[in-house]
Amino acid sequence: MERKRGKLFIVATPIGNLDDLSPRAREVLRTVALVAAEDTRHSAPLLAHAGSRARAFALHEHNEREQAERVVERLLDGDDVALVSDAGTPLVSDPGYRLVRAAREAGCEVSPVPGPCAAIAALSVAGLASDRFVFEGFLPAKAAARRERLVALAAEARTLIFYESSHRIVEALADLVAVFGAARAAVLARELTKLFETVIAAPLADIQARVLADPDQQRGEFVLVVAGAEGEAADATLAEGRRVFALLREELPPARAAKLAAAITGAPRKALYE
CATH class of the missing domain: 3.40.1010.10 (Tetrapyrrole methylase, N-terminal domain)
Structure with a gap:
């Protein structure tokens, strides 16, 4: 048995x-x-x-x-x-x-x-669109790789969720402001459910300024929730994605073409496939 x-x-x-x-x-x-x-x-x-x-x-x-x-x-x-x-x-x-x-x-x-789950806990209190979101985990530790990843995500229309450590929060915020723009809406959730829990909802530049001005806000574990791109930036990415998809579709099956076009342009794969 x-x-x-x-x-x-x-x-x-x-x-x-x-x-x-x-x-x-x-x-x-x-x-x-x-x-x-x-x-x-x-x-x-x-x-x-x-x-x-x-x-x-x-x-x-x-x-x-x-x-x-x-x-x-x-x-x-x-x-x-x-x-x-x-x-x-x-x-x-x-x-x-x-x-x-x-x-x-x-x-x-x-x-x-x-x-x-820290990501979902932060999203639940962010007040940003939560019907569609992307969890990115930790950004790359090296500055060049981090900027490159953010550039690829800059036109993403869905809400973005990142984890970040106390060692890199200042640098990560600086790169987010530089790539996404000072006015992009965001929420910084620090030490969720702990004694010194802080949730800051403001444009990225304002969050950056507050963290720089207060060393206490540079300690602990962080979740960054960032609003997705709106208007022309998102539309331009989708248009470019469709153009690349059309070219790839001539040589590849639709699913494969959509996956590659999304990886190249940052456009949503599902929208390209549909």
Whole structure:
């Protein structure tokens, strides 16, 4: 008789306030055999808060391929395993997708335990269009690569969401102002759900000025929500995208042509394909 396989739980954890840990997440952390954590030292207080006695081990971007094999072996032996990141929902700008893929390929069930996500939390209080948005995660650390990425996004009509660290927030804001323009509406959400939570809603130049004037606003973890391009900038990008799509369509299938045209011009792929 085949042994029952374990289940892999993808567990969202608080981004600051421990009271945001859901009852279901608490119960899962209490009952699994193992917890795969991005940083076991960081996750130890959370596991203690949840009353978890599960053995924790590190799974991060440098060892995920190897650890995924280990986790799958335990799942096949019948053990339930939870994956947590340092904060928020795993796989959102964090490791984990290789593990999930390996578990699925092995025929193991993967179940989400929903909860906090800094990107969605910031979007929910931004007051910017939320029906269509793009999550970009962390911008490149190098200045030239960061500017290049922002230039590619400047005409994006959907609301943009970025993560940023205290080490680069000043430089990132300067580049956003330079590429997107001083008047582009934005929201800077800092230390969400924590003691010094700050949400600044203003044009990019005003946010930049406030951060430069107050060293306290340069500390912590940041989510930047930036309004999408409007009017001529967005229209021009779509027009260029359609022109490139038409040229590529002569040699490629529609889906492939739309994907390449979107990558080249920054125009929405779905709009080009339709």
